[in-house]
Amino acid sequence: MNLIEGRNPVLEALKSGREIDKLFVQSGQLEGSIRQIIAIARDKKILIKEVDKAKLDRMSATKSHQGVIASAALYKYYEVDDILEIAKEKAEDPFIVILDEITDPQNLGSILRSCDGAGVHGVIIPKRRAASLTPIIGKISAGAVEYVPVAKVTNLNQTMDYLKEKGLWIAGADASGDPYYEKDMTGPLALVVGSEGKGLGKLIKENCDFIVGIPMAGKISSLNAAVSCAVVIFEAKKQRALKNAAGSLQDGSIH
Known part of the structure; x- marks a missing residue:
């Protein structure tokens, strides 16, 4: 599993067509760009899970998730x-x-x-x-x-x-x-x-x-x-x- 963390990285991943199977959103953090992220995820039929901040903190590798983490396929390397x-x-x-x-x-x-x-x-x-x-x-x-x-x-x-x-x-x-x-x-x-x-x-x-x-x-x-x-x-x-x-x-x- 590869986690994409932060509002802008998650938004760009969604826009680029990256294969994402699950979106974790912090409870109560549904304003601004997260609202746009959720709308795109719903259009793409991606599972959205609302979780508390403590769970996101445990999942996060960057410690800067900004209330949203996406679970995606591993990054693709090219020839x-x-x-x-x-x-x-x-x-x-x-x-x-x-x-x-x-x-x-x-x-x-x-x-x-x-x-x-x-x-x-x-x-x-x-x-x-x-x-x-x-x-x-x-x-x-x-x-x-x-x-x-x-x-x-x-x-x-x-x-x-x-x-x-x-x-x-x-x-x-x-x-x-x-x-x-x-x-x-x-x-x-x-x-x-x-x-x-x-x-x-x-x-x-x-x-x-x-x-x-x-x-x-x-x-x-x-x-x-x-x-x-x-x-x-x-x-x-x-x-x-x-x-x-x-x-x-x-x-x-x-x-």
């Missing part, structure tokens, strides 16, 4: 090819984030939320030495885990080689890299983000086509993994939007 197919169906160049040993659930949840906002088609994580999809991740990501496909792979280097064969360029995020805003991040792209403390692994870094860094003006030498990832992927989003806009203008002038 790398599924992510590439999603980009193809959208007629977009693949845009993927690869996480090299991100073990902190807070970072993974934040990265998933940023990836959803930046239009990333999917995230790739290693099967070992990495945070996995859990109710806590669902809570931290504010429900983004329902929309961003995540693939688990045995060997990141081999996966990077496979993506190169599929036409993607591999960018690594590292303090030693050139300023991220000076690099072309349009086209088929995968960004590799390393763990806090260690950064990118030596072999992973050597396997990247180019390295991007974030110039720092203060006393601290780097940002944490989630913030670094967000900065770079939103720059890529901006570049892609500008390129698409320019392409649209050219198409318009031809016709």
